[in-house]
Amino acid sequence: MIVSASLHSCFAENQDDSTFTVAMKFKMAPSNSGRIYDVIKSCSYTMTSREATGAPDLKIWKIILHTPEEKTVEKETLQRMGYGIQSSPKRLFMRIPYNMPETNIQRVEDVDMVVFKSVVLLRDRWMMSVVDSIAACPISGASLVGDKIFWKVPLHITPLSSKVEILELHMGVNGRRLTPxxxxxxxxxxSLTESHVVFVIPIGAPDGFYKSHSLQGQYHVSYSIEPLFELLWQDELHKTRYRVSFPITTPLTPAPPQIIDNTEPKEKTFDVSLGFFLPDVELLNITIGTELFTVPELAVRDIGLLERVQSNATKVFVLQIPFSEPNVRVQKDRPDVTSYSLPLVFGFIIFPELESFSYSTLLEASVTDPVLPNAGGSCGLDSFNVFVKYGSAPRSALKVKLSQTELNEEDSPHFEHHSNGTHLNIVVPFLSPLVALEAVQLTGVVGRVNLEIYDSLHDWRFKDFTLSCIFFAQLTECFSNGTAVVLLPKLESVQHLPFSELSLRDPACKPLYSQGNMAYFRFDVNTCGTTRKFVEDTITYENEVTWEGEPVSDGASNLYPGPQYRFLVSCVYVANATQSLRFQTLSNKKPQTDIAKGELSVSLKLSQDMVYRLFYHDGDFPVLKVLKQPLFFEVSMDQSTDSTISVVLKNCWATLTKDKESEPRWDLIIDGCPNPEKPDQTVFHPVMEDERVDIPDHFKRFEVKTSTFAKDHGRLDNDAASINKRVFFHCDVIFCHAEDATDGHCKNLCKNPQRRKQRSLNRGRRSSKNPLHHLSIGPILLI
Incomplete structure (x- = not known):
């Protein structure tokens, strides 16, 4: 705060016209401690102006005012008019307010100046003195250009003197002269021009100050400063010091408040800062929604309000309102997004004028509600179909485990998975090692997959999902030739069952094949301790797969029977049945030959045994076979009695899909011979005449060892179709004339591997004389 007091004011103590003392008392507002400050200031000042010489007892008699007409008044009358006039032994001092009727305005070098002229008559009993006085003060000359204030003052004050010599020129501010x-x-x-002194002051200079204003309810500011111009000149007789203090205030400038939104939606609180205000502004109230709150009432409402003073002396109001505030509007834009909005009106007051203004704003924030991942699934014919909905969790942090196996971008031989932006679909074959087999029931095998969803970044567990399904699986198969086959999968209830130690009733009858999750038995029903019994017209053969663990000790020399495992095997055959047969006799006519064109029919079959007695039909597929268990195939002509025709296998191969051209591809037979790269994989079996076979040349039999597929797991794993290890078999067959010496196809010999290898490169090229007949069978499910 700056207080300026004239040396000639009524409150200044004058000591011999050279030392002046002013005493003041300041009392602070109650809100600012209410303290009282006593201030005394003394200044020494030497005036350089015309002096009147006379006796000490000269008194002011009359004053003649030039209005511009002459007007004579008494001292007391002049004081009642608002003028100030006093004298000392050396000085005569007059104070003339602006806009008095006795003043006039003159234009001096494009600057308006208020001019006052008077004659003061002083006298005593015997003598009289006359003092001519004149004053001229500028009332214009200031302008605003950009962010600077320009103030120009005439260099020659013609109302005071016409021809002078400039002795000194000074600039000051707030009544104090400044050094260079x-x-x-x-x-x-x-700076000086020919006619003016020009002062340039940047807006915001520290000697000035800003002031708040309210204009049409909006916040405005102005800047004020009081520069000082001091000039000393000399005319023909005297020196004159001319001083001007010229208050300048800029026009009102809009200063709309700035709102800074620091809201963190996850904190569920609006956090905003509103500024920047000058110190003379106070926050009076806030309208939140439809309710008006004074500043003290905000704390009761659990609303935070802070006033922070910045380094440039401006201040900012910080407001914190929880989303739970009743006036906050809540809206669901999407199922996973909640929007919060709150209209606010800030009410301010400016001191000391008590002007008011307001500022309105709308606070908005959106919160993404966490949508937790979810999982579900269904049971397919021979697989588990599981889906995972990602929710709003970051995909990078979301992990999925399937039976303790973590899913990644790579393919797996044990399941198939596909992902899009929102879902993950998983297909797990029921014989996958990831499936926990719980029990064997009359309706099928009960399997279960376990799914776990968790956040690896925060170690959060979202969902544990379990899907149980019942799948039809023929664990026991009885053949008409008296052979029984048993496949025992690993059950969760007996996880530590040693499959290699299982046996039938005869301990010597061990599994034909076993691994960690299954055992495969094949035996004749009249061996391995199998019993039989007759029930009406059927014969039932029974055996059981057993295992007994070591006795268990309780630590006190007491032994208890160890764990036991039993699985009943039963085969039922019809012992006595009556079949109806109807036949009709025809007279034996003389054979006749009809000449016509037709097509020979050929088929590819999968035998249920190695003796080619029983075969799988179309309705039996997919057929379940144990990996490394050989497969027995037969190609035969249908309904042909021509013994001069022979069936020749040109090429046979396996694929993972029905498409015979798909990849990968395993060549089994090339140009009628086993694949030269794996000659032991395919074995031809001779065909002898029996009750099924009338013409052996109409049949071809071969065995495929599936161990090659076990060795080629890598190839299987890299193809999506291998998920269930389904395999399709294909053969190209031709017919030849067995008695035609020119037809080399009937006399194909497999002795030159290099020749076969070369022929394999051209296996797709066949002459029109022996067209190819394509056969396919499958799928065969290998476990």
Whole structure:
């Protein structure tokens, strides 16, 4: 705060016209401690102006005012008019307010100046003295250009003197003269033209101050500063010092408040800062929604309000309102997004004028509600179909485990998975090692997959999902030739069952094949301790797969029977049945030959045994076979009695899909011979005439060892169709004339591997004389 007091005011103590003392008392507002400050200031000042010489007892008699007409008044009358006039032994001092009727305005070098002229008559009993006085003060000359204030003052004050010599020129501010260094440090400039002194002051200079205003309910500011111009000149007789203090205030400038939104939606609180305000602004109230709250009432409502003073003396109001505030509007834009909005009106007041203004804003925030991942599934014919909905969790942190196996981008031989932006679909074959087999029931095998969803970044567990399904699986198969086959999968209830130690009733009858999750038995029903019994017209053969663990000790020399495992095997055959047969006799006519064109029919079959007695039909597929268990195939002509025709296998191969051209492809037979790269994989079996076979040349039999597929797991794993290890078999067959010496196909010999290898490169090229007949069978499910 700056207080300026004239040396000639009524409150200044004058000591011999050279020392002046002013005493003041300041009392602070109650809100600012209410303290009282006593201030005394003394200044020494030497005036350089015309002096009147006379006796000490001269008194002011009359004053003649030039209005411009002459007007004579008494001292008391002049004081009642608002003028100030006093004298001392050396000085005569007059104070003339602006806009008095006795003043007039003159234009001096494009600057308006208020001019006052008077004659003061002083006298005593015997003598009289006359003092002519004149004053001229500028009332214009200031302008605003950009962010600078320009103030020009006439260099020659013609109402006071017409021809003078400039002795000194000074610039000051707030009544105090500045040194050249101070002028430079403040970025002020003072320059001379032929007719003016020009002062340049940047807006915001520290010697001035900003002030708040309210204009049409909006916040505005102005800047004020009071520069000082001091001039010393000399005319023909005297020196004159001319001083002007010229208050300048810039026009009102809009200063709309700035709102800074620091809201963190996850904190569920609006956090905003509103600024920047001058110190003379106070927050009076806030309208939240439809309710008006004074500042003290906000704390009761659990609303935070802070006032922070910045380094430039401006202040900012910080407001914190929880989303739970009743006036906050809540809206669901999407199922996973909640929007919060709150209209606010801030009410302010400016001191000391008590002007008011307001500022309105709308706070908005959106929160993404966490949608937890979810899982579900269904049972397919021979697989588990599981889906995972990602929810709103970050995909990078979301992990899925399937029976303790973590899913990744790579393919797996044990399941198939596909992902899009929202879902993950998983297909797990029921014989996958990831499936826990719980029990064997009359309706099928009960299997279960376990799914776990968790966040690896925060170690959060979202969902544990279990899907149980019943799948039809023929664990026991009885053949008409008296052979029984048993496949025992690993059950969760007996996880530590040693499959290699299982046996039938005869301990010597061990599994034909076993691994960690299954055992495969094949035996004749009249061996391995199998019993039989007759029930009406059927014969039932029974055996059981057993295992007994070591006795268990309780630690006190007491032994208890160890764990036991039993699985009943039963085969039922019809012992006595009556079949109806109807036949009709025809007379034996003389054979006749009809000449016509037709097509020979050929088929590819999968035998249930190695003796080619029983075969799988189309309705039996997919057929379940144990990996490394050989497969027995037969190709035969249908309904042909021509013994001169022979069936020739040109090429046979396996694929993972029905498409015979698909990849990968395993060549089994090439140009009628086993694949030269794996000659032991395929074995031809001779065909002898029996009750099924009338013409052996109409049949071809071969065995495929599936161990090659076990060795080629890598190839299987890299193809999506291998998920269930389904395999399709294909053969190209031709017919040849067995008695035609020119037809080399009937006399194909497999002795030159290099020749076969070369022929394999051209296996797709066949002559029109022996067209190819394509056969396919499958799928065969290998476990």
């Amino acid at each position: 260094g101070e002028i430079e440090n403040r970025n002020y400039t003072m």
